[in-house]
Amino acid sequence: MFKHKEYNSCVVVILTYMFMTIGILLAAIALEVFLIPNKIIDGGITGVSIILSFLTNINLSIFIIILNVPFLLLGFRHLGKNFLIQSTVAMALFSVLLEIFKQVDVVTNDVLLATVFGGILLGIGVGFVIRYGACLDGVETVAILINKKTSFSVGQVILLVNLVIYMVAGILFGWDRALYSIMTYFITYKLIDMVSEGLEQAKAALIITNNSEEIARSIYKKLGRTVTFIEGEGLISGKKVVLYVVVTRIELRELKKIVEADDVSAFMTITDVSEIVGQHIKSKEKLNTSE
Numbered sequence: 001m002f003k004h005k006e007y008n009s010c011v012v013v014i015l016t017y018m019f020m021t022i023g024i025l026l027a028a029i030a031l032e033v034f035l036i037p038n039k040i041i042d043g044g045i046t047g048v049s050i051i052l053s054f055l056t057n058i059n060l061s062i063f064i065i066i067l068n069v070p071f072l073l074l075g076f077r078h079l080g081k082n083f084l085i086q087s088t089v090a091m092a093l094f095s096v097l098l099e100i101f102k103q104v105d106v107v108t109n110d111v112l113l114a115t116v117f118g119g120i121l122l123g124i125g126v127g128f129v130i131r132y133g134a135c136l137d138g139v140e141t142v143a144i145l146i147n148k149k150t151s152f153s154v155g156q157v158i159l160l161v162n163l164v165i166y167m168v169a170g171i172l173f174g175w176d177r178a179l180y181s182i183m184t185y186f187i188t189y190k191l192i193d194m195v196s197e198g199l200e201q202a203k204a205a206l207i208i209t210n211n212s213e214e215i216a217r218s219i220y221k222k223l224g225r226t227v228t229f230i231e232g233e234g235l236i237s238g239k240k241v242v243l244y245v246v247v248t249r250i251e252l253r254e255l256k257k258i259v260e261a262d263d264v265s266a267f268m269t270i271t272d273v274s275e276i277v278g279q280h281i282k283s284k285e286k287l288n289t290s291e
Contacts, residue, residue: 023128028097034118043162044139061095071138123191202273
């Protein structure tokens with residue numbers, strides 16, 4: 001039984017890194033073969049790195065690594081060791097592939113075609129990376145953390161940061177390139193929605209368990225999310241405690257691990273949340289038994 005579980009765990013890890021690699025490969029192709037040669041930039045830390053690379057003639061991959069280090073450490077502190085490991089591997093591989101595809105000839109000099117197909121490939125690639133528990137850009141990490149502490153959504157934070165970056169791009173490369181970059185941004189994040197179900201889409205989890213206190217405290221400690229306790233009664237199993245918690249898509253993998261670690265017999269259902277009205281508690285002030 002132990003060997004079977006160990007085998008399944010190894011398969012999951014292998015598949016996770018395989019799909020992450022495919023996503024990173026697509027993202028690197030999008031940038032170096034479609035977007036950057038046509039002076040169309042991505043948002044976030046990648047966009048800042050592209051601008052600095054143009055201004056200094058220093059390799060883009062160097063800026064990608066250096067500028068993301070503080071955000072990786074921040075992500076480790078708030079999102080855990082797995083996030084740090086997977087994101088570090090993802091960013092390192094991303095930098096290597098950027099250098100490789102830098103040698104590949106540009107597919108098209110048509111700016112509109114480059115915008116559309118570059119945005120599609122980038123969105124699919126980044127979507128795969130996020131879906132499997134990592135990120136390629138430190139701004140995503142900061143946006144998730146700001147979302148936990150404020151009423152701003154992840155998408156709103158990223159959009160505000162990117163608008164500043166695109167304004168700088170417009171000054172440096174021309175306003176037409178800034179507009180194409182904004183078009184790429186919207187195409188990219190539409191594809192991310194389709195692949196990873198969205199950066200900011202909330203997920204509601206109902207957890208039926210015999211270890212409600214332990215799971216609730218683990219969720220609060222590791223994710224900073226408070227949990228609502230609901231009394232329930234099963235037809236056969238009798239009285240149970242049902243936990244209700246709302247998390248972001250990127251936190252969902254960690255939530256599953258927490259539940260599995262604290263109660264292997266727990267039953268959990270996960271649903272999409274289309275809208276949140278009111279203030280969802282995200283601060284780490286004091287652990288309560290309800291939201």
